Amino acid sequence: MIDLYTWTTPNGRKVSILLEELGVPYNVHAIDIGKDDQFAPDFLKISPNNKIPAIVDQDNGLSLMESGAIMLYLAQKHGRFLAEGDAYWQMMEWLMWQMGGFGPMLGQAHHFLKFNKGTSDYAEARYGKEAQRLYSVLNTQLNGRDFITGDYTIADMAIFPWAARFEWQEIDLNDFPNVRDWYLRIATRPAVQKGYQIPKFVTDIPMP
Numbered sequence: 001m002i003d004l005y006t007w008t009t010p011n012g013r014k015v016s017i018l019l020e021e022l023g024v025p026y027n028v029h030a031i032d033i034g035k036d037d038q039f040a041p042d043f044l045k046i047s048p049n050n051k052i053p054a055i056v057d058q059d060n061g062l063s064l065m066e067s068g069a070i071m072l073y074l075a076q077k078h079g080r081f082l083a084e085g086d087a088y089w090q091m092m093e094w095l096m097w098q099m100g101g102f103g104p105m106l107g108q109a110h111h112f113l114k115f116n117k118g119t120s121d122y123a124e125a126r127y128g129k130e131a132q133r134l135y136s137v138l139n140t141q142l143n144g145r146d147f148i149t150g151d152y153t154i155a156d157m158a159i160f161p162w163a164a165r166f167e168w169q170e171i172d173l174n175d176f177p178n179v180r181d182w183y184l185r186i187a188t189r190p191a192v193q194k195g196y197q198i199p200k201f202v203t204d205i206p207m208p
């Protein structure tokens with residue numbers, strides 16, 4: 001049994017979407033980062049960087065932070081949603097792209113374009129432009145492919161919840177038709193719709 005510590009954010013949703021896709025039982029612990037739950041001493045024992053998501057696997061006592069590591073662990077434990085052969089490394093490449101670029105840069109776009117609009121023209125231009133560039137890169141990768149590496153893997157599940165905040169990033173998905181079609185393919189999956197609402201309902205998945 002997995003204990004999942006999470007909140008209603010893209011990084012948290014990556015893991016709840018994967019757990020729903022795997023169809024394995026898990027306990028949800030809501031860590032309200034708006035109320036500083038992430039700094040509670042008990043939570044810091046399993047997530048010393050004071051961020052969600054984190055898991056504890058009750059089967060072996062392992063605790064993990066960092067969504068990319070958690071996704072790899074769960075996918076390997078259950079032998080699902082991992083690309084095979086050469087595509088395995090392509091999947092890793094795009095998982096790392098999400099962890100090192102798509103997530104952090106779009107997080108900055110949310111900060112300046114959505115929550116602190118008008119405080120810095122420079123930052124708005126910088127992260128707005130970077131968001132456009134990242135979507136363009138993703139659009140190229142998805143040309144001729146249903147999913148990032150062909151089959152549906154954890155790379156898709158890691159990227160999707162960040163793309164689901166396209167409105168905050170001032171992105172029109174219709175400008176990136178391969179991304180839009182990929183997005184709709186994922187957004188309509190029942191497991192994704194369920195995982196998106198963990199730990200609680202905030203909004204339906206936005207549609208382009």
Ligand SMILES: N[C@@H](CCC(=O)N[C@@H](CS)C(=O)NCC(=O)O)C(=O)O
Binds near residue numbers: 010033053
């Ligand atoms: N690289 C980390 C990033 C996790 C992260 O940034 N989590 C945010 C929510 S999406 C958080 O917990 N923020 C609380 C804080 O910074 O105090 C991962 O992918 O797990």
